[in-house]
Amino acid sequence: MKLRKNVAVSEAGLLFNPVTGESFTVNPIGVEILNLIREDKSPDQISKAIVDKYSTDQTTFEKDYDDFIGILYHHNLLESHEETTI
């Protein structure tokens, strides 16, 4: 899973998609996850990193993570599965 190439994320949590001209706000934990995705970390690695650092458990986080990824897809911010397999 990859963030679209041109998508820019600032540390302050502003995300800009130059293809569509859309802007988004992301909360700090969201920025952290986006950065981990950028670093090609697997979902398991991301989950471990977050659960180690924050007061949550794996089940809760993984549910929230799936939801977050779903919304990234919804807004067309991730390379779709098809594209990555070509």
Next chain:
Amino acid sequence: MSKIRYERPVIKKIETGMPNKFGTRTEYEPMTHIDGLAVKSLVKEYGSPLFILSEKTIRNTIKKARKAFETRYPKVQFAWSYKTNYLNAICSIFHQEGSWAEVVSGFEYDKAISLGVDGKKIIFNGPEKSEEDLAKAIKNNSLIHIDHLDELYTITELAEKINFRPRVAIRVNMDTGVYPMWDRFGFNYENGQAWDAINKIMHSGKMELAGLHCHIGTFMLSPYAYGIAASKLAELALSVEQKFKHEIKYIDLGGGFASKNTLKGSYLPGTDINPSFDDFAEAISTALLNSNFKQDKLPLLILETGRALIDEAGYLLGSVISNKRSSTGRRNTIVDIGVNILFTSFWYDHRITPAQAFTQYTEDTCVYGPLCMNIDVIRESISLPLLNRGDHVVIHSVGAYNMTQWMQFIALRPNVVLIDMDEKPHIIRLRETLDNMNSQEQVPAHLVKFNK
């Protein structure tokens, strides 16, 4: 090493230009305490969901209302509208603050009597009063507000039979410029029905016409309409005086003042735009003082204010069950509060505040309850800080009508707790139990056994 407080990851599109239907963010502070008591501890002790009523807020509100009227008009009497919230503890607070009782059924009448209210201080409204109810009210010398001619004739007969002169008023409906006009109850002013009824009462000689009553609507946003109503009733009273040399002792303008809730579809919050007690008092007292009553013959002004006196004192605490996405990607937040105990969510966009700390990030969401029914929506669209499963929420201004119109449906109705003046909690209505429910039922003998 302690971990950082977890928050769900969120991403939200920035919309420019278009005003959005979720409105602007209104919650900047969590509501962790109510009258000094922690929401978290209240829920732990008394369960979730949980109704909370603040005695402090109730007393402050009735004092404010009385002051608004009493500083403008010499004779004012409030009568607590039982249907708005008839939990005994609540009625007693109003009675301690000097309010009479305003009831609309035999059940409410008996409730007032059982609380120890003097029969003379009970106003009996409503279209459905049985002969038995009426006889009781006549013997107790209560104020009976006549709704229709059948009732008028029944009271005439009963007065003869009991040989007691009932004190009555008629309920008048009228055009005050408000739409829709409430003309189902009482006798109409404009078409002469009200004047006819007055003549029937005066000519019968069997009753004492003590007052004139109206209730022009509920959640009224126009003080001006009350000015019109007061003028019309004053005119009727003066006509009675002129024709029959009979003094009308009181004018009762009913209830209906808007509380500070926000009506569904309203662009601005009710706290900003709804009129205050002072606005209503100014319109009403001006109309009465400007009418042709002699200074020493001003009638007593009775007010049956309900929701505006209790809404803000009530809170409903609940917990987040789950966060979901709808098929279209919309955020949904499920809480343990169904519309069966929050009936007013059909009229109001109730304010909802998280009960624990949150960051500045928000999410547009639909808040709904656990009833497994599509109508079970508390807020269709609201911008809320991020909530996690198990977090608590506080729903504001729920004191009016919810604790009388609530329905027992698929679960049991929750505890109601009053926080007293010293910030001590008291259960004033116990959570229902399965035994409570079953004790009302009877199973015929042939249905008792089945193969297990």
